[in-house]
Structures are given as structure tokens and as C-alpha cells.
Amino acid sequence: MAEHRLTTPLTxxxxxxxxxxxxxxxxxxxxxxxxxxHKRMVELLEANQPLPVDLRGDIIFYxxxxxxxxxxxxxxxxxxTAYRMDPYAPxxxxxxxxxxIGKGPRRESVKEACQQYKAxxxxxxxxxxxxxxxxxxxxxxxxxxxxxxxxxxxxxVEDFPLLVAYDSYGQDLYEQEIPxxxxxxxxxxxxxxx
Amino acid sequence: MRIIQAKEITEAxxxxxxxxCYYLPEDVVAGFQRAEKTEASPIxxxxxxxxxxxxxxxxxxxxxxxxxxxxxxxxMEIGQDVHITGGDFxxxxxxxxxxxxxxxxxxxxVVGDPLVRVNxxxxxxxxxxxxxxxxxxxxxxxxxxGGGSENMSAMKFLLPGEGAEGVKNFVLQTIKEAGGKxxxxxxxxxxxxxxxxxxxxxxxxxxxxxxxxHHPEPHIAELENELLEAINNTGIGPQGLxxxxxxxxxxxxxxxxxxxxxxxxxxxxxxxxxKKTIEI
Numbered sequence: 001m002a003e004h005r006l007t008t009p010l011t012x013x014x015x016x017x018x019x020x021x022x023x024x025x026x027x028x029x030x031x032x033x034x035x036x037x038h039k040r041m042v043e044l045l046e047a048n049q050p051l052p053v054d055l056r057g058d059i060i061f062y063x064x065x066x067x068x069x070x071x072x073x074x075x076x077x078x079x080x081t082a083y084r085m086d087p088y089a090p091x092x093x094x095x096x097x098x099x100x101i102g103k104g105p106r107r108e109s110v111k112e113a114c115q116q117y118k119a120x121x122x123x124x125x126x127x128x129x130x131x132x133x134x135x136x137x138x139x140x141x142x143x144x145x146x147x148x149x150x151x152x153x154x155x156x157v158e159d160f161p162l163l164v165a166y167d168s169y170g171q172d173l174y175e176q177e178i179p180x181x182x183x184x185x186x187x188x189x190x191x192x193x194x
Numbered sequence: 195m196r197i198i199q200a201k202e203i204t205e206a207x208x209x210x211x212x213x214x215c216y217y218l219p220e221d222v223v224a225g226f227q228r229a230e231k232t233e234a235s236p237i238x239x240x241x242x243x244x245x246x247x248x249x250x251x252x253x254x255x256x257x258x259x260x261x262x263x264x265x266x267x268x269x270m271e272i273g274q275d276v277h278i279t280g281g282d283f284x285x286x287x288x289x290x291x292x293x294x295x296x297x298x299x300x301x302x303x304v305v306g307d308p309l310v311r312v313n314x315x316x317x318x319x320x321x322x323x324x325x326x327x328x329x330x331x332x333x334x335x336x337x338x339x340g341g342g343s344e345n346m347s348a349m350k351f352l353l354p355g356e357g358a359e360g361v362k363n364f365v366l367q368t369i370k371e372a373g374g375k376x377x378x379x380x381x382x383x384x385x386x387x388x389x390x391x392x393x394x395x396x397x398x399x400x401x402x403x404x405x406x407x408h409h410p411e412p413h414i415a416e417l418e419n420e421l422l423e424a425i426n427n428t429g430i431g432p433q434g435l436x437x438x439x440x441x442x443x444x445x446x447x448x449x450x451x452x453x454x455x456x457x458x459x460x461x462x463x464x465x466x467x468x469k470k471t472i473e474i
Contacts, residue, residue: 021237036311066261066301075299076252076261081342081375104342104375104434125241125433126342126377127260127466130251148313149301163237163435174374177237177436182429184234184438 005159009057010098010120018120018164020173025159030059030101032153034080037144038088045091052143053152056096059122063101064149065133074139074155076129079103082121086110093117101162105174114166121166123173135160196273196330198474200281203332206472207290210336211266212298214470215258218249221405222381222442222467229379229432229439238437242379245432245465260466263300264338266291266320267398273329284322291320294336303341323395335402335471343380343464346372349394352456358417361386361458362424368460369425369441374434377464379442381405382425385459388449396447397461402469403445411448418444432465442467 001021006014008028018024031053033041041051062085066075082102089100090113098119103126114121124132138156145151165173223246230242252259268287272278278286295302295317304318305311327333348368352360365384372380385396408415421444431437442465451457 064261064301064303066258066263067299069257069299075301076258078261080262081345081377083375103377105373123433123435125244127262127340127464128244128248129259129261130255130257131244131248133261148315149303150313174434174436177235178373178429178431178434180429181235181238181431181436181438183427184429185423185427 008059010059012118015098015118015120015168018167019169020164020167020171020176022164024122024162024164026059026162027158027160028156030061030155030157030160031055031142032061032063032065032155034062034064034150035084036147036150037152038085038092040144042088042091045095053154055092057098059099059101060092060097061101061155066129074133074136076133077136078127078129078132079124081126082106089113093119106166111166111170111172114168115170118168120164120168122162123165124160124162132160195275195277197277197279198332200278200283200286202474203278203334204286204290204293206334206474207268207287207336208294208297210334210470210472211291211294211338212300214336214338214468215263215298215300216256217253218259219467219469222465223249225379225405225442226465229442233432233437233439235431235435235437237435238432238439241432241435242439258300259468260340261301262303262340262342262466263295264340265304266295266317267337267339268320268322269335269337269402270322270324271327271333272324273331274326275330276332287322288318288320292316292318331473333471333473335469337402337469340377340464340466343372343376343462346376347397347459347461349397349457349459352458354454354456356456360456361417362421364458365421365444365460366424366428368462369430370428372462373430376462377466378430378434379432379439379465381463381467382421382441382444383461383463384421384444384446385461386446386448386457387451388457389451390457392449393457393459394461396449397459400445400447401461401463401467405443407445409446409448414446414448418446
């Protein structure tokens with residue numbers, strides 16, 4: 001469970017060094033896109049059309065922010081549930097996206113895509129919205145303005161806290177951690193767990 | 195008879211919307227504190243600590259605790275001796291939601307037609323539950339319900355003979371399928387009995403109960419304890435990344451039901467377990 005400080009774009013070596021459970025403080029450019037934007041982008045990819053933003057080599061943050069209050073550049077924001085993007089994710093990784101940021105477990109096809117295309121799926125803490133929004137230093141709406149909170153935004157982040165949930169070796173942090181705590185109290189009562 | 199102006203209702207609903215989103219209820223914060231002390235997973239413990247900081251930051255800075263400020267679910271208990279004047283009842287509630295989400299800088303997370311999916315840009319319509327009760331007051335509760343946990347909710351008709359054991363199995367199965375997708379630690383609202391519509395309403399109402407308060411019936415309170423223990427033994431933990439704090443509380447509400455039926459519903463509430471009530 002190493003700790004990394006990384007700057008975008010992530011290199012192939014960066015990706016190779018990331019293992020599930022590692023924590024990452026990420027600095028640089030990431031792109032915010034969620035359900036509705038993914039539906040449109042994957043339709044474009046299927047029709048061999050260019051995307052409104054070139055996301056090859058980039059990281060997608062599955063999220064939609066609150067509106068900014070006066071004096072803020074962005075309102076509170078944290079990842080949305082990643083599995084809703086699972087039907088689109090393999091196509092996005094194949095296209096060249098190197099990382100995604102969401103919350104919660106994902107399906108096998110995403111795990112396999114991370115392994116096949118040498119990419120990762122990060123977890124950030126769902127609902128940690130006031131804290132995470134402070135790690136964002138610049139915001140620009142770059143596509144699909146009509147989608148409101150679901151529009152694509154380019155973000156500059158500084159020390160954005162992430163965990164590696166799925167690495168490029170096909171490993172799964174959720175599958176690794178949950179069994180350790182199954183029946184934990186019952187087992188610890190019996191002295192099975194220390 | 196007491197006269198209440200529609201405008202008063204609008205103002206009350208608006209304020210409840212943003213207050214609910216900014217200030218996480220004290221029973222929920224206390225639930226995080228208890229969970230943080232007992233959590234066995236280092237990742238889980240760290241998540242709970244960060245959630246506590248997040249709750250405080252949101253409170254101090256008057257900002258939403260979570261960016262998913264939900265679809266507003268508004269519960270109106272209207273005293274039978276109240277007369278509402280100066281506007282249409284339903285519109286004054288919706289106007290309250292519209293104002294609250296706009297002026298509170300809350301996210302607009304509602305699409306109009308569920309298939310065409312165009313954002314209504316003002317977070318209306320809200321889901322409004324009304325009940326006529328005794329008295330001359332109106333009790334308003336706003337529950338800004340996040341989408342991630344709502345998506346993981348479920349209902350089923352069990353066979354009557356399956357009893358409490360069947361209920362436990364269904365609740366556990368629902369929680370295991372939800373895993374980290376429902377943003378644990380969660381509050382698990384359970385409805386048992388009633389009809390197809392009633393049982394989901396029971397589960398939703400259960401979510402409003404204060405954490406730590408049991409159902410008055412001893413056998414239901416016992417089932418609440420058993421379920422809480424079983425859910426916290428699944429290993430799912432905070433954010434589904436493993437641990438012993440999967441649920442903060444499992445409130446159950448019950449209602450009579452048909453001789454053929456044992457309906458059960460599970461409404462999952464994420465850790466942003468927001469709710470705010472006022473009486474006017």
C-alpha cells in the first residue's frame with residue numbers, strides 16, 4: 001500500500017507502479033464527465049466520430065458538482081457511483097483513457113479493460129464533497145453545456161486524494177478487502193481475528 | 195381553524211432544503227463518531243475520520259455536505275384545522291423547493307421526462323407526501339434523497355411463512371448487492387407489511403427515524419438489532435472498501451397486511467443521511 005504523488009498525464013511507468021490499495025495524491029488536469037456525457041461520447045466512438053474533447057491519455061472523474069457559491073470556482077463535488085459508467089468504460093479505455101475516478105465496485109469487463117489497455121480505476125470517497133472541491137484550482141466547461149451538472153468540465157487539481165481500486169494487473173481492492181472483515185466481530189469474539 | 199399563508203409554506207420548505215443539505219443531523223454525526231471508534235479496517239477508519247471533517251467543514255462554511263443534494267422528498271403532515279390561503283398548496287411546496295435549491299446553491303439533479311431526460315434546472319418536481327392529522331399545525335420534513343443509495347433500494351413479496359427469517363435474508367441480500375455502490379455507512383430503512391405502495395412508503399418513513407431510536411414493539415426492535423449486527427458482519431464497510439461499519443442503523447416500520455402476503459421493502463440511505471423538520 002504505497003503512497004504516490006503523481007502529476008498528469010500519467011505515464012505507462014506511473015500506471016505500472018500503481019497497485020490496488022496504493023494511495024495517490026494527483027496534481028494536474030482531469031476531466032469531469034458522468035452518465036449523459038458518456039452516453040453521447042460512446043455513441044460518437046461507435047460511429048467513428050471524434051469526441052468534443054480529446055481524452056486520450058487523460059483521466060475522467062465521474063462527477064457532477066453543485067453550483068459555486070459567490071467567491072468559489074466550483075461547488076462541492078465528489079465521485080458518483082462508478083458502476084453506472086461500466087457499460088461505457090471499456091470503450092473509453094480502448095479509446096485511450098488511462099484512468100477513471102469513481103466510487104464503489106465495478107463489473108468484470110472494467111477490470112479486464114484496465115488490464116488489457118494498461119489503465120486504472122481509482123476510488124475517491126463518495127460524499128467527501130466540501131473537502132474534495134478545495135483540491136480543485138481551476139474549472140472550465142469544455143463540452144455539452146446543455147447537460148448542466150452533467151456537462152464535461154476540465155479541472156486543474158492539486159493533491160487530489162485517490163485510492164487505486166483496480167490496477168493494470170487485474171486486481172480488485174473491493175474483493176481483497178471485504179472478506180477480511182466478514183464476520184469480524186463473531187471471529188474476534190472467538191479470538192480468530194487479531 | 196387556523197389560517198396559514200401559502201407563502202409561509204414556501205419559505206419554510208426553501209429553508210429546510212438548504213439547511214438539510216448543509217448541516218448533517220447530529221444523530222448521524224454521532225453515528226460516525228461511534229463507528230470511527232470501533233471500525234476494524236484502517237481504510238474504513240480513515241474514511242470515517244474524513245467524513246467527520248467533511249461534515250464540520252460543510253457546517254462551518256454553510257456548504258452542501260455532499261454534492262448530490264438529491265431529489266427533494268417532502269413530507270407534509272397537515273393539521274385538519276388548518277386552512278391554507280393565498281396560493282395553491284402543491285405549487286407553494288414546489289416553489290419552496292425551487293427557491294431553496296436556487297438560493298442555497300444546491301445541485302439540480304432532476305430530469306423531467308424519465309426517458310427523454312432533460313434537466314428541469316430547478317430540481318422540481320419534488321416528491322410530496324401529504325397526510326391529514328389532528329391539530330392546527332403543519333409539520334414539514336425535507337429529505338434530500340441522493341441517487342446512488344436510492345438506486346440500490348428494493349422490494350419483494352415474501353411468502354407469509356417465510357417470516358422474520360425471510361425478511362432478514364432479503365434485507366441482507368439487498369445490502370450485499372448494494373455493497374459500496376450505496377455509499378456506506380448507510381441507514382437501512384425497512385418496511386414490512388401493507389400493500390405494494392404502502393411497504394415502500396414505510397421503508398422511506400423509517401429512514402426519517404432518529405439513529406439510536408428503536409421501534410416500540412420489542413420483537414421488531416430485536417429484529418432491528420439482529421439486522422444491524424448481520425449487516426455489520428458482511429465486511430462491506432465504509433465505501434465498500436472493507437470494514438465493520440456498513441450500517442449506522444436499521445429502522446423498521448410495519449403495517450398490517452393481507453393474509454396472502456408478506457411484503458418487505460428496503461430503502462437505503464447513504465451516509466449523507468440528511469433530514470430536517472419544522473412545524474408551523
